[in-house]
Every structure is written in C-alpha cells, then in structure tokens.
Amino acid sequence: MFRVLQTCKGVHPLRFWPFLQACCTFSPAATTSLQFISDGYENENKDLDFKLLFSSCTNVHLAKRLHALLVLSGKAQDIFLSTGLVNLYANLGDVSFARHTFDQIQKKNIFTWNSMISAYARVRRYHEAVNCFYQLLLTSRLQPDSYTFPPVLKACGNMVDGKKMHCWVLKLGFEWDVFVAASLVHMYSRFGFLGVARKLFNNMPVRDMGSWNAMISGFCQNGNAAEALDLLDEMRLEGVKMDPVTVVSILPVCALSDDILVGILVHLYSIKHGLESDVFVSNALINMYAKFGNLGHAQRVFDQMEVRDLVSWNSIIAAYEQNEDPITALGLFKEMQLVRIQPDLLTAVSLASIVAQLSDHRNSQSVHGFVARRGWLMEDVIIGNAVADMYAKSGSVDSARRVFEGLPVKDVISWNTLITCYAQNGLASEAIEFYHMMVAHIEIIPNQGTWVSILPAYSHVGALQQGMKIHGRVIKNCLYLDVFVGTCLIDMYGKCGRLDDAMSLFYQVPRKSSVPWNAIISCHGIHGHGEKALKLFKEMMDDGVKPDHVTFVSLLAACSHSGLVDEGQWCFNVMQEKYGIKPSLKHYGSMVDLLGRAGRLDLAYNLIQNMPIQPDASVWGALLGACRIHGNFELGSIASDRLFEVDSENVGYYVLLSNIYANVGKWEGVNKVRSLARERGLKKTPGWSSIEVNNKVDVFYTGNQTHPRCEEIYEELEVLTAKMKSLGYVPDYSFVLQDVEDDEKEHILTSHSERLAIAFGIISTPPKSTIRIFKNLRVCGDCHEATKFISRITEREIIVRDSNRFHHFKNGICSCGDYW
DNA sequence: GTAGGGTTAG
Known part of the structure; x- marks a missing residue:
C-alpha cells in the first residue's frame, strides 16, 4: 500500500479517495503514507479543494478518515478546516463527534460556535443548543451574530427562555434580519402567543417565503385552522405562491379540521405546480388521506412516489394500522424491510398497535424484544406506552404492568394505559386502585384520557359517589362537553341507576356522532325501558345521526329486555335494509334472546338455522336460556349439544342445563351435567358482587371469608x-x-x-x-x-x-x- | 465554513 500511495504523490486527494474508502482501517504504514502524501501535496499546491473533499464524505466512517488525514497533516487547528469538520459531523448526524472536534479547537471564531449550536438544534438536542449559546456568551469574547439566533430561537423550550432570547436579539440589534425575525415569529406562535407573533410578522419590513411559512406553520402547529387558512388567503392576495413547506404545513390542518375539500384542493395545487415530487409533500398527503380514512388515495400517493423515505413507510403503515387493517399494515412493514429501510421508533409504535389489533401474544413478545433490543424503551415514553397497551389489548395484564414498571419516565398516558388495561380486562377494582396510585403522584396531571379510562371502571362496580366526584373534576376542567368524557358519564349514571341524570347529561353533550346515542339507548335498555329506547332511536334518525352496529346491539337488547318482539324484528330489518349493516353474532344473539324469551322458540331456532355465519356459544346460549324460561327440554338438549361443540368452557351454560333438567325432574340429567363439568375441569370466571357504602366500594367474591x-x-x-x-x-x-x-x-x-x-x-x-x-x-x-x-x-x-x-x-x- | 419556515406517534 505504501508503494501505491507513494506513486500517487502530487495527485489530487479526491483521485485516490475510492482507494481510501476501500481501506477499512489505517495500518501504521498507511498512516505514514497518508501523511507523506498530504505533506507532499501541500508543498506543490497550497489551495487544497477541501470543500469537495468534505462533500465526498458520505458517512461518519469517511469523515473520520478525513479527520485523521487533517490531523496527520497538521491542519486540525486550521479554523476553516476544523469548523468544516464540525459541520461535517453534524450533517452526518454524529453530534457527539462534532462536539468532540469543537472542544479540540483552540481558537474558535463565531462560525465555529454557530456550527455547534445549529448542530445541536438540528438533532433536537435543544437544551444543549441553548447551553452552548450561553457558553458562547460567558466563555468567549465573541459576539453572537445573525446566524446564531435562528437555531437558538428554535431551541427555546418555553416562553421564559424564549423571551430572554428575544431580549438578546434586541440588545444586539438583529430583530430586522429576515431569518431572525421569522424565527421569532415562529417561536411566539409555537407557544401560542399568536398575537405577539402576528404583530412581529406585520412589522417585518421584508417578508420572504420563510416568513410566511413561519407564521402559517405557527398557526397550524397550534391547531388554529381558521387563522391559518385566512393567512393563506392573504398570502395569495399578495401574489405569493405556496411552496412545498406551505403545503406540508397546511395539510395536517385539513385533517384536523375535517376539511377534506381544502385538502383535495391543496393536493391538486401540488400536482399542478409539481410539488408532489417533494417527499415531504407526498408524506403529508398520505397522512392526510389516512386521517380521512381514504386508504385508496393514500396508497395511490405512496405508489406514485419516486423516492420513499422512512417517514413515507411509517405513514403508509400507520394509515392501514389506524384504519383497522393490521394485516395490510404488517405486509407493508415486511415490504419495507425488503427494500432495506431501517425501521425507527415510530415504525415500532405502529407495529405494537398492529399486534395489539391482532391480539397475538407470541407476536407481542417479539415486538417487545425488537423494541427492547434497540434500547427504545429507555429512550422514549411513547413506545413504552405503546408496548404496554399492546399487552393490555392482548389480555396480558401482568406483562403490561411489567413494562409500565420498567419505564424510566412515566407520563399521564402511561398511567391511563394501565388503568384502561385493568378496566378492559374485567379488573375494575384494580383499575380503581391504580387510579388512586396515580393521583398520589402530584406531578402527573389527569387528563381527558384518564376520565375515559376510570369512569367505565366506576360504572362497572357501581361506584356512583366516586363517579360523581370525577364528574366534578370534569366540570372544573371544562371537559364536560367532550363527547367521549360525556358519554362515559352518561354510561356511568345510567349504569349506576341514575337514568334521569344520564338523560340530562345526554342533552348537554354534542350529539352529532352515534357515540352518546348508543350509550343512552343502552342505558334505557338495561333498565327495561324498551319503548323509551326506541323513541330515542327515532329521535336519532330525525336528527340525521347515522346509527352503527353498536346502536343496533343496544336496541335489540332493549327490545329483548322489554319483550318488544315486533319492534325488535323491525330494528333487525331496518339495520340491514336501510343502513346496510350485516348482522354480527351479537345481533343474532340478541334476536334469538328476544324471540326466545317471548316464547317464540320455533322462530328463534329457525333464525339460527338460517344464519349465514357460524353461530357461536352466545347464540346457542341465548336459545338455551330461553328453553330454561319456557321449560322446553327437547330444544334445550339440542341447544346444549351444539353449544358444547363450540364452547365447553363456560361454566354458566352447565348451570343453565342443570337447571333445565331439574325443572323437569330429571335428576340423573342434573348429575350427568355435574360430572361433565367436573371432568372438563372448567375454568370459572370468578363471580363477584360489589356495593358502595360511604364512598367506599366493597367487593365480595363467592364464599368470601376475608371481609372484616x-x-x-x-x-x-x-x-x-x-x-x-x-x-x-x-x-x-x-x-x-x-x-x-x-x-x-x-x-x-x-x-x-x-x-x-x-x-x-x-x-x-x-x-x-x-x-x-x-x-x-x-x-x-x-x-x-x-x-x-x-x-x-x-x-x-x-x-x-x-x-x-x-x-x-x-x-x-x-x-x-x-x-x- | 455558519442560519429561519416542513410530514409520521402512545
């Protein structure tokens, strides 16, 4: 190698750069050679083209070689070259190496400092960027310039820091620099000080595209859709055209404000002006269409992209995952790996949610391992929460708890996830206990998600007094008009026997979606007020609210509890004919229950026989229950035979059958059921009952002997x-x-x-x-x-x-x- | 040789 390099003496370094790339490590001989060459090279040509050399370093490995070359040739303290190196490392994403290089430089100038500060800002190490700025003020005799402030302003994490920085800008007189001014505008709008931002924006003597975008994106990131669109109009009137940045800022707002029309117009504009080729624009389009549930359009944008980056893949995977198509999402994840795009934390978040939807325990563990191996659980609370939620949804309560315990930082969503985990796995008391643990941590402030997770637990055990306390807090936090919290409260009052309170709440919350309607209809149903439930359904139709499959499950149950056979059949027909909803097993179960209870066992049996889908245990169980009420032993034994074919685990059905035998005096039958149950070693759902006395819920399990x-x-x-x-x-x-x-x-x-x-x-x-x-x-x-x-x-x-x-x-x- | 405004999340 020595000889090869020797013959290259005097040759431009770039010429043998491929050769350097091929050398994996520097041998001592190669090191000497490099030094020899660069010394010799310098002797002949003073102006090395290091700019080209820098740009040819496409990874950190090559950057380190160049760095070594510079050190060996004694140029490491050259202020131009060393600052270039800091930038090179920063551009390649290795900010710690940039810092290391920065620290080695003895005589730094303002370029050096600016490079370091922007390096931190670029990788979002904002705290360090601000620290570096103060270090510049305190330890050097240099003065910040107009290049210093934009990254520092971006790095300000709160308004206190932001205002301080604004003072420095004014003190040093950079407020008229168009970059600095735009950064100020963006900073104020980011923190919601839209008035201040607007004033600064209006006072700008020169506005370039960046200034407009700073203002518009400020509104957008605040979710202030109307003002953002107004500003867009203003921009258009002044003859300024949207660029890719404007488009990318505005698209998420269209999704947020449910404005598909503007979204499509912006898409058309992008096509017309050739902005679609910008990866950011296409990515934003995929995300927007996904939020509108329009997977076809999202997929089309994705398919038409010439270059796809990590965000493109994450977006299309999330699109399917969030629209409840985990299978396609998983397929895309595999495809992404085939084209060798490395997944990141956000990919993993989608992956966790995909597996949660598939409720697959084995896959849960592999996703957990995948995330843990990369150290992401320690890095970001979001992925930790997603993994805990994944376990929760697949019913692995203990695993979810372990993930929660292992999180280095827990936020309010971590707590909400665990409360929901307990509540949705039938462990209401544990959910309540967990909520109390959460409240003891004063740094955790409960939010909308907390109420939505704890209220169903209170409904479940009938903790009316405690539920009412939450209602109080909800009013204090002005969340009583939130559809989801409101619906949980309706459900809580209804299930705790306070139908009047449920009704008055119902008329307070927004009723555009089916969610609150379903809750109030269901509440009337379980109280046996079928007529009222039907009346509410008619009111719902008059209001133009579209019922969903849940609405009809509640309605059919309501009719069943009140013995409204004709009305139930009417609902069953309306559901299919008017709303095109295919009956699910739950609907069939309710219909069999309705017909069966009313003594129309023949109709019920007939319905089962003509079902287009395979009846499950709940359907046969409903028939068996009806046979018990009406003492129909023959049909009961048919039902139980079929029932035990599909589910022999549920002990409740054995009790029912035993009761049917007993009612007709067939005691051997009773004994037979008993021995069958014993043989099959049934797993019992432990029965419990609860009662709330003096703000405290007591839970009793069957045979409980531990109560004080x-x-x-x-x-x-x-x-x-x-x-x-x-x-x-x-x-x-x-x-x-x-x-x-x-x-x-x-x-x-x-x-x-x-x-x-x-x-x-x-x-x-x-x-x-x-x-x-x-x-x-x-x-x-x-x-x-x-x-x-x-x-x-x-x-x-x-x-x-x-x-x-x-x-x-x-x-x-x-x-x-x-x-x- | 250094700068602002941009997409994805539990």
Whole structure:
C-alpha cells in the first residue's frame, strides 16, 4: 500500500479517495503514507479543494478518515478546516463527534460556535443548543451574530427562555434580519402567543417565503385552522405562491379540521405546480388521506412516489394500522424491510398497535424484544406506552404492568394505559386502585384520557359517589362537553341507576356522532325501558345521526329486555335494509334472546338455522336460556349439544342445563351435567358482587371469608334464610354444580357473592333504605328468588345490576318479570 | 465554513 500511495504523490486527494474508502482501517504504514502524501501535496499546491473533499464524505466512517488525514497533516487547528469538520459531523448526524472536534479547537471564531449550536438544534438536542449559546456568551469574547439566533430561537423550550432570547436579539440589534425575525415569529406562535407573533410578522419590513411559512406553520402547529387558512388567503392576495413547506404545513390542518375539500384542493395545487415530487409533500398527503380514512388515495400517493423515505413507510403503515387493517399494515412493514429501510421508533409504535389489533401474544413478545433490543424503551415514553397497551389489548395484564414498571419516565398516558388495561380486562377494582396510585403522584396531571379510562371502571362496580366526584373534576376542567368524557358519564349514571341524570347529561353533550346515542339507548335498555329506547332511536334518525352496529346491539337488547318482539324484528330489518349493516353474532344473539324469551322458540331456532355465519356459544346460549324460561327440554338438549361443540368452557351454560333438567325432574340429567363439568375441569370466571357504602366500594367474591365484617354477614344471612323459609322459600339446588350433600349446597347458595353483598348492605345502611348491588355475571336464579323474599322481609328496595340488566326488587316482586 | 419556515406517534 505504501508503494501505491507513494506513486500517487502530487495527485489530487479526491483521485485516490475510492482507494481510501476501500481501506477499512489505517495500518501504521498507511498512516505514514497518508501523511507523506498530504505533506507532499501541500508543498506543490497550497489551495487544497477541501470543500469537495468534505462533500465526498458520505458517512461518519469517511469523515473520520478525513479527520485523521487533517490531523496527520497538521491542519486540525486550521479554523476553516476544523469548523468544516464540525459541520461535517453534524450533517452526518454524529453530534457527539462534532462536539468532540469543537472542544479540540483552540481558537474558535463565531462560525465555529454557530456550527455547534445549529448542530445541536438540528438533532433536537435543544437544551444543549441553548447551553452552548450561553457558553458562547460567558466563555468567549465573541459576539453572537445573525446566524446564531435562528437555531437558538428554535431551541427555546418555553416562553421564559424564549423571551430572554428575544431580549438578546434586541440588545444586539438583529430583530430586522429576515431569518431572525421569522424565527421569532415562529417561536411566539409555537407557544401560542399568536398575537405577539402576528404583530412581529406585520412589522417585518421584508417578508420572504420563510416568513410566511413561519407564521402559517405557527398557526397550524397550534391547531388554529381558521387563522391559518385566512393567512393563506392573504398570502395569495399578495401574489405569493405556496411552496412545498406551505403545503406540508397546511395539510395536517385539513385533517384536523375535517376539511377534506381544502385538502383535495391543496393536493391538486401540488400536482399542478409539481410539488408532489417533494417527499415531504407526498408524506403529508398520505397522512392526510389516512386521517380521512381514504386508504385508496393514500396508497395511490405512496405508489406514485419516486423516492420513499422512512417517514413515507411509517405513514403508509400507520394509515392501514389506524384504519383497522393490521394485516395490510404488517405486509407493508415486511415490504419495507425488503427494500432495506431501517425501521425507527415510530415504525415500532405502529407495529405494537398492529399486534395489539391482532391480539397475538407470541407476536407481542417479539415486538417487545425488537423494541427492547434497540434500547427504545429507555429512550422514549411513547413506545413504552405503546408496548404496554399492546399487552393490555392482548389480555396480558401482568406483562403490561411489567413494562409500565420498567419505564424510566412515566407520563399521564402511561398511567391511563394501565388503568384502561385493568378496566378492559374485567379488573375494575384494580383499575380503581391504580387510579388512586396515580393521583398520589402530584406531578402527573389527569387528563381527558384518564376520565375515559376510570369512569367505565366506576360504572362497572357501581361506584356512583366516586363517579360523581370525577364528574366534578370534569366540570372544573371544562371537559364536560367532550363527547367521549360525556358519554362515559352518561354510561356511568345510567349504569349506576341514575337514568334521569344520564338523560340530562345526554342533552348537554354534542350529539352529532352515534357515540352518546348508543350509550343512552343502552342505558334505557338495561333498565327495561324498551319503548323509551326506541323513541330515542327515532329521535336519532330525525336528527340525521347515522346509527352503527353498536346502536343496533343496544336496541335489540332493549327490545329483548322489554319483550318488544315486533319492534325488535323491525330494528333487525331496518339495520340491514336501510343502513346496510350485516348482522354480527351479537345481533343474532340478541334476536334469538328476544324471540326466545317471548316464547317464540320455533322462530328463534329457525333464525339460527338460517344464519349465514357460524353461530357461536352466545347464540346457542341465548336459545338455551330461553328453553330454561319456557321449560322446553327437547330444544334445550339440542341447544346444549351444539353449544358444547363450540364452547365447553363456560361454566354458566352447565348451570343453565342443570337447571333445565331439574325443572323437569330429571335428576340423573342434573348429575350427568355435574360430572361433565367436573371432568372438563372448567375454568370459572370468578363471580363477584360489589356495593358502595360511604364512598367506599366493597367487593365480595363467592364464599368470601376475608371481609372484616364476615361473621356478622353470615349471621345476618342465617337469620334471613330462616325467615325466608317460613314464608315459603325453597332453595333450588340445581344452581349448584358441585356434587355435595344438600346441606353443603344450601351453604354454597347462601355464600353466593350477591347475597353476601346484600347482607352487608343490610347491616351497614339505615333500615328501609335502598340497596344497590352490582354483579359481574348474570344473577343466579336461586339468588333472584331469595332477593324477592329479602325485599319483602326487610321492606327495602333492592336494585341488582347484573351483566345483563337491572333487577328492581320491591315488596317481593322483580321488575324483570322473572325473565332474568 | 455558519442560519429561519416542513410530514409520521402512545
């Protein structure tokens, strides 16, 4: 190599640059040679073309070689060359090496400092950029110039820093520089000081494209769509044309303000003026179309791109992921890897969400590993939250919790994610506990997402008083007009038995979307007010609100609970014919339930037989339930056979079947079901009931013996049972699946969670006051009977909300007409 | 040799 290089003496360095690239490491001989050559070269030609040399360094590796060359040739302290090196490293993204080089330079000039400051700003290490600025002021005798301020102003993280910087600008007299002025405008508008920004903008003696864009993007980043569009108009009137930057600023605002028309106009403008070839413009277009749910247009823009960068791929993947097409999104991710685009943190965020939608536990773990290996979990809270959410959605509560615990920084969304995780996996008490833990961290300020995650948990356990406290906070935070929070509150009041409050809230929130309508219709349904639910549905249609599949699930359930057969069938037809919604398993389940309860078992069975999709356990279960109510043993056994073909796990169905056998006196059948249940080692969903007394929710599990007032509760139940028996109560053992003696069966029935909760209510509230109980499963038939007696004996109203509906017990009668 | 205004997120 030495000899090769020796023969190159006097040759322009660029000529042997490919050769340098080929050398992976410098051997000692090569190092000497390089020194020899550069020395020799310099002797012949004083003006080296280092500018060209710099630009030929396309990666950090080559930059380091050049750096070595400069050091070896004794030029490392040359102020032009060393500043060039700082810039070179900064442009290649290696800011720490830029800093290292910067620190080595003994006599820095303002160019050197400016390069370093802008290097930090470019990689968004804003804090260091500002520090560097102050270091310049304090440690050097140099004065900042007009090039210093634009990056520093960009780096100001808050208005306090920003105002200080503005003072320096004024003090040094750079406020009229067009770059500095535009940076000031942008800074003020970024922090929402739009008035100040506008004033500065108006006072600018010269406005270039950058000034207009600074002002427009300031409005856009504030979500101030109207003002941004006004300014765009103003710009047009002054004869200034949009450039790619303007377009890219304005497109996200179109999506934000739901203005597809302006979006399309801007797209057409971009095509006409050839701006589409700008990668940023195409990327912004993909994002905008994705937000409008228009995947066809997003894909078309993507397909037409000549150059695609990481953001293009991230955008198209997110487009499909956010429009609930995880399969296509995953395919695109694989394609991206094939064209060797390295994924980044944002790709991983989409990936986590894709896997969450696919609810695939094995893939969850590989995504987690993928993210952890790259150290992203430690780097950014967003990806940590996304991974926790992924586990939450696939039902892995423990994994989600572990990810949460491992996060170096937790923000309000991390907490919200975990609260939602517990609430949506049926662990309402844990969700509430977690919320209390969150509130104890004063640095975490609850937001809209917090209310949306905690309110359903309160609804679930019937914590009305605590839910009302949240309502108070929501009003304080002016969020009561938010559709999602409002809907959660409607749902909470409705499910806690306060239908009037739910209604008055309903008429306060915006009702353009189906979301609040679905909630209020469902609330009336579970209260057994089917007529009112239908009336609301008609009101919804009059208001021109488009119902969705959820609306019809609620409506059908409402009709079913109130025995409105014709109306239910009408809904079922309207759904398909008027709104083109294909019935899902849930709709079929509700229809079978509706027909079955009303005694139209033949129609129900017929409907199942003609279903275009495979009936699942809930559909057969609905038929089985109807057979129990109407004592149809034959159809019941058909239903149970088919039911156990598709789901033999759910213990509730065995109870139902056992009860059907018992009602027709087939005791061997009861025994058969019992042994079947035992053989299959059924996994039981633990039944629990809750009651809120004095702002505190107590949760009782079946057979609970750990409650502090446990003894009193069982004593009370014993007294009650004796009184009930004297009034004619006979325990119905067919609701007990365990194969034990009758005494034991009676004990099992007595220790059902709903009875423990009722007994606790009786001993801890004033006589004759109303008792409200919440049960996570359907209320047991024997408990239903017993509660009727208890309401008579204690002269109390007892309201039990189970997983299906409200049961209102008064004077020994239940509002559901015993069709539980 | 140095600068401003631009797209994607839980």
